[in-house]
Amino acid sequence: xxxxxxxxxxxxxxxxxxxxxxxxxxxxxxxxxxxxxxxxxxxxxxxxxxxxxxxxxxxxxxxxxxxxxxxxxxxxxxxxxxxxxxxxxxxxxxxxxxxxxxxxxxxxxxxxxxxxxxxxxxxxxxxxxxxxxxxxxxxxxxxxxxxxxxxxxxxxxxxxxxxxxxxxxxxxxxxxxxxxxxxxxxxxxxxxxxxxxxxxxxxxxxxxxxxxxxxxxxxxxxxxxxxxxxxxxxxxxxxxxxxxxxxxxxxxxxxxxxxxxxxxxxxxxxxxxxxxxxxxxxxxxxxxxxxxxxxxxxxxxxxxxxxxxxxxxxxxxxxxxxxxxxxxxxxxxxxxxxxxxxxxxxxxxxxxxxxxxxxxxxxxxxxxxxxxxxxxxx
Numbered sequence: 001x002x003x004x005x006x007x008x009x010x011x012x013x014x015x016x017x018x019x020x021x022x023x024x025x026x027x028x029x030x031x032x033x034x035x036x037x038x039x040x041x042x043x044x045x046x047x048x049x050x051x052x053x054x055x056x057x058x059x060x061x062x063x064x065x066x067x068x069x070x071x072x073x074x075x076x077x078x079x080x081x082x083x084x085x086x087x088x089x090x091x092x093x094x095x096x097x098x099x100x101x102x103x104x105x106x107x108x109x110x111x112x113x114x115x116x117x118x119x120x121x122x123x124x125x126x127x128x129x130x131x132x133x134x135x136x137x138x139x140x141x142x143x144x145x146x147x148x149x150x151x152x153x154x155x156x157x158x159x160x161x162x163x164x165x166x167x168x169x170x171x172x173x174x175x176x177x178x179x180x181x182x183x184x185x186x187x188x189x190x191x192x193x194x195x196x197x198x199x200x201x202x203x204x205x206x207x208x209x210x211x212x213x214x215x216x217x218x219x220x221x222x223x224x225x226x227x228x229x230x231x232x233x234x235x236x237x238x239x240x241x242x243x244x245x246x247x248x249x250x251x252x253x254x255x256x257x258x259x260x261x262x263x264x265x266x267x268x269x270x271x272x273x274x275x276x277x278x279x280x281x282x283x284x285x286x287x288x289x290x291x292x293x294x295x296x297x298x299x300x301x302x303x304x305x306x307x308x309x310x311x312x313x314x315x316x317x318x319x320x321x322x323x324x325x326x327x328x329x330x331x332x333x334x335x336x337x338x339x340x341x342x343x344x345x346x347x348x349x350x351x352x353x354x355x356x357x358x359x360x361x362x363x364x365x366x367x368x369x370x371x372x373x374x375x376x377x378x
Contacts, residue, residue: 031057035095038194041229042095049098051127053084055091056194060202060342065310066323070330074340076207077323078199079313081348085147087269087316088219088346089119091195092188097123099187100179107132109178111165113215113268114144115347120181121151132178134158134165141268141316141352161263162216163274183218184276192219196226199342200236207241208339213321213346214245214254214281214292215270221280223344224288241342243284245292246325248318252294254281266297266355269318269347291329299324301355307345314349322346 034056035042035049043049059079067075080088093116100108107130110120117133117140124131131153135145137160148155158165166182173180183189200206206227212220220243227240247255251263251271260273275281285292304320307313322343329335349356365371 034091034194035098035191038197041193041197041233042190047102049094051098051101051123052094053090053122053126055083055094056198058082058195058198060199061311061313063307063311066307069310070327071337072326072330072335072339072341073337075326076203076340076342077307077311077313077345078195078342079315079345080195081313081315081319081345081351085115085118085122086348086351087115087119088192088195088344089115090123092183092185092191092218092222093119093123093181095191096179096181096185096187097127097129100181101127101129103179105129105179107178108181109134109169109172110181111135111162111169112140112144112148112182113162113271114140114148115269115351116182117153117155118144118147118151118351121148121153124153125151130154132156134169136161136165141354143351143353162272163259166276182276183216183221189218189222189225189277189280192222193226193229195219195344196223197230200227200230203340203342206231206236206239207342209242209244209290209335209341211244211246211322211326211341211343213267213270213318213344214247215251215272215275215318217245217254217275217277217281219344219346220245220284220292221277224280224284240288243288243290244322244325244329245281245285245290246321247292247294248300248321249294249296254278254292255294265300267300267316267318267321268352269316270321293325293328295321295324295328299328303327304349304355308349313345315345316347316349316351317355319345319347 033052061077063075063077083090109132110116111134121131133153133155135157137157231238248265248267250265253260263271263273300320303324
């Protein structure tokens with residue numbers, strides 16, 4: 001038998017037994033809930049917000065390696081994948097569900113390409129309210145379906161695309177059967193403004209440009225409204241960013257100027273042919289002096305991999321559309337190296353992991369040091 005191990009000096013304080021009464025238990029401070037943090041901008045008189053899952057407060061990452069490669073010194077990624085259900089939808093859903101509860105709603109309902117359903121199901125569960133989700137058959141990533149089912153939502157699959165599903169859901173809302181919690185609900189847009197608030201709070205000013213993927217177009221509408229509200233309230237110097245929206249080529253109705261009857265793209269979250277917030281997106285583009293353009297599926301998937309390998313952030317394909325567009329604008333000289341650019345990564349890569357192709361790999365090797373070093377070329 002060998003000698004007992006000698007404690008490393010810096011571990012010694014941890015190894016000493018605590019004296020009786022020498023430890024005071026302290027509660028970990030909890031962050032202020034998102035809606036309370038921005039109560040003065042969002043709340044109605046006397047309004048309470050009892051429901052929260054800890055949404056918001058997502059990281060704004062200075063993408064130094066990716067920015068250097070693209071020729072941008074101040075490229076930031078706002079990673080919304082750290083929200084409770086893994087996407088930006090939670091910002092608006094928390095407000096929509098709080099107000100659905102206080103209005104005495106019997107249930108909530110949404111049409112979804114996946115992220116809205118996962119968020120609605122989670123917040124409805126927290127509120128103890130039935131949630132119904134209408135999904136286009138075969139058009140939703142499996143991970144998002146799993147989230148929705150786990151939270152107990154009732155899923156109804158329809159033989160049609162998202163736009164047809166939303167039309168039916170809006171008719172239900174008009175009849176008062178349930179509260180619609182898609183982005184046609186203004187509470188959703190109001191809640192999603194908080195992403196813009198957080199960017200200004202983190203940077204100390206508005207950025208020069210903000211890039212987003214555009215599907216149903218609620219998010220670009222909400223961010224522009226948020227920057228405008230902050231500017232009008234004197235929380236910035238009045239400057240607002242150019243809004244840069246990017247659709248997938250196979251689902252680019254705003255770029256084409258016409259509805260797409262059968263939208264198709266690997267980026268399922270933006271596979272939408274008739275955006276509900278089309279007018280809001282166009283207004284955000286025009287009022288800000290920005291642009292809305294299309295990127296290919298190849299550009300989207302290449303940028304998804306590039307973000308992960310240069311910055312360590314795994315985002316879903318739709319999220320990468322905005323950064324793919326930024327790369328193009330920088331390459332064409334339409335974004336200057338000195339500009340502060342924020343790209344919104346709208347959802348976590350685990351939302352749609354099947355899109356990542358597993359490498360073929362090599363056959364198994366012996367489990368010994370020499371074999372490992374040869375395989376690693378180290």
